[in-house]
Every structure is written in structure tokens, then in C-alpha cells.
Amino acid sequence: DAKTTQPNSMESNEEEPVHLPCNHSTISGTDYIHWYRQLPSQGPEYVIHGLTSNVNNRMASLAIAEDRKSSTLILHRATLRDAAVYYCILGNSGGSNYKLTFGKGTLLTVNP
Amino acid sequence: DTGVSQNPRHKITKRGQNVTFRCDPISEHNRLYWYRQTLGQGPEFLTYFQNEAQLEKSRLLSDRFSAERPKGSFSTLEIQRTEQGDSAMYLCASGTGNTEAFFGQGTRLTVV
Numbered sequence: 001d002a003k004t005t006q007p008n009s010m011e012s013n014e015e016e017p018v019h020l021p022c023n024h025s026t027i028s029g030t031d032y033i034h035w036y037r038q039l040p041s042q043g044p045e046y047v048i049h050g051l052t053s054n055v056n057n058r059m060a061s062l063a064i065a066e067d068r069k070s071s072t073l074i075l076h077r078a079t080l081r082d083a084a085v086y087y088c089i090l091g092n093s094g095g096s097n098y099k100l101t102f103g104k105g106t107l108l109t110v111n112p
Numbered sequence: 113d114t115g116v117s118q119n120p121r122h123k124i125t126k127r128g129q130n131v132t133f134r135c136d137p138i139s140e141h142n143r144l145y146w147y148r149q150t151l152g153q154g155p156e157f158l159t160y161f162q163n164e165a166q167l168e169k170s171r172l173l174s175d176r177f178s179a180e181r182p183k184g185s186f187s188t189l190e191i192q193r194t195e196q197g198d199s200a201m202y203l204c205a206s207g208t209g210n211t212e213a214f215f216g217q218g219t220r221l222t223v224v
Contacts (some may be wrong), residue, residue, distance in 0.1 A: 034212075043116075043203050043215030044155060087154055098143065098207060099168065102154030 004088045009107040012078045020073040020106055022088030027068050032091050034100065035062065035073045037084040044087065044102075047073065083110045114138060116216035118204050124222045125194055132190045133219045137206030144187050145213060146179055147203040148172065155203055161187060194223045 005023040012018040024033065035047040048055055048062045050071075055062040061074040075082055087105040091098065117136040125131050137144050142163050147155035158177070160168045163184040173179075176194075181187040191198055201220050205213040 041217075043205070043217050044213075045215065046212035049212070085154075098211075098213060099145070099157050099160060100147075100155075100213065101157065102147075104152070104154055 004090060004103055006086070006088050006103065006106045008104065009109065011109045011111065012075075013111050014080060015077050018075040018078045018082070018108065018110075020075075020086050020088075020108065021070065022072070023070045024088070024090055025069045027090055033062065033064060033068075033071050034089045034091055035060070036087045036089065036100070036102075037082075038087070038105070039081075039084045047086070078108075078110045080110050080112060083108055116204055116206050116214050118202075118216035118219050120219060121217065122220045122222075124224060127196060127223055128193055130190065130192045131194060131221065132188055133202055133204075133221075135187045135189070135204030135206075135216060137186070137204070138214055139185075141206035141208050141214070142184070143207045143209075143213075144181055145205040145207075146187070146189050147205065147215075149201040149203060149218070150199075158189075158202075191221075194221075196223045199223045 032049050032051050034049040036044040037047050038044045048060050050062045063072045085105040085107050087102050089100050119134045144161040146158040149155040158170050158173050159179050161181040164181050176192045179189045199222050201218040203218045205215045207213040
């Protein structure tokens with residue numbers, strides 16, 4: 001499975017934007033970039049995914065580098081409820097499986 | 113609540129005992145996944161069902177572990193002769209196609 005590299009932790013202030021980076025230099029042409037987050041004592045929650053183009057949804061934006069070797073999850077205005085572990089995962093959404101290989105993720109702390 | 117439901121939420125058992133966990137996926141989701149998560153780590157894939165067929169098993173799933181999804185709806189995960197190293201959060205997820213997975217809140221197993 002292609003690996004991703006994320007910072008162990010990041011800190012942000014409430015109502016400020018947050019940019020969570022992810023490096024995936026060994027990404028293959030068919031790998032999608034998925035982001036999930038896990039709040040304390042909860043199961044992981046889907047955030048967003050993309051292949052080549054930048055993506056936006058109600059939760060976040062995903063900016064993908066032109067060479068696809070890195071991406072950034074953008075939370076436009078962090079709230080205290082966004083404090084969680086954020087996982088960047090590569091997956092082949094064109095395959096018959098949707099097995100997710102989680103790393104350790106980035107622990108995001110949001111300060112009031 | 114129409115989300116993924118897992119029972120029990122917590123289980124404490126003595127080493128050597130058998131335990132069984134249940135997962136009720138979102139109805140009409142044909143794909144079901146089991147993951148295991150230990151403290152400070154991301155979830156690790158255990159096994160995957162499409163309808164009632166178990167299509168993939170991780171090498172993490174030793175002979176003491178068995179999972180079933182008899183009618184393509186709910187699933188059970190059984191651990192026989194539990195060991196202290198089995199202590200973890202067991203997460204179930206469901207989905208359709210190759211899009212996002214929806215996770216339950218997990219069953220926390222403690223083997224004493």
C-alpha cells in the first residue's frame with residue numbers, strides 16, 4: 001500500500017483557517033486521496049476525497065498538488081468541534097475493495 | 113438512528129474466554145469492514161465482506177478470529193481464547209461501491 005506522511009500534531013486557533021499537509025510521493029495514477037477524521041471516543045468520519053482536481057464540500061476543501069505527490073486539507077474556519085485526529089489515506093477507489101490503510105494521522109488541537 | 117451500530121460498546125473479559133461482537137451496518141450497504149485500533153494508532157484493517165461473502169482477510173486475523181455475515185446484513189466478529197494483546201477498539205464500517213465508509217462507534221475490548 002502506498003504510504004502517506006503527516007505531521008504528528010498541529011495547533012490552531014478557533015475561527016482561523018487550518019491547513020493540514022500530507023505527503024504521498026509514491027502515489028500511483030489510480031490512487032485517490034481520502035481524508036478521514038476521528039473525534040475522541042468516536043469511529044473515524046469521512047471528510048473528503050479527490051483524485052486530481054481540488055475538491056470542496058461542506059466540511060472542508062482538498063488541494064492536490066499538480067504532481068499529486070502532496071495534498072492539503074483545508075478547514076476554512078476551525079471550531080472546537082474540529083479537534084480530532086486527521087488521517088490522509090491513499091486508496092484505489094476503482095478497485096473492488098475499499099480497504100483503508102490508516103497511518104497515525106495528525107492530531108489537531110483547536111484553541112479557543 | 114440510521115448509522116452503523118455496534119454492540120456491546122464495552123466488553124471486559126478474562127484471558128482465555130471467547131467474545132463475540134455484533135455490527136449492524138446501514139441498511140442497503142452491501143460492503144462491511146472490520147478494523148482494530150489500539151491506543152495511539154490508526155485503525156488496522158481486519159476483514160471485508162461484500163454481501164455475505166468474506167472477500168479479504170488481513171494476516172492480522174489469526175485463527176482465533178472469525179467473522180461472519182450470514183445474510184448479508186449484520187455481522188459478528190468472534191475472538192476465541194482471548195489474549196491480553198487482543199485488547200483494543202474493534203470498529204465496523206459499511207458502505208456501497210467505492211466511496212466513503214461509514215464507521216460505528218466501536219466496541220472496546222479489555223482482556224484482563
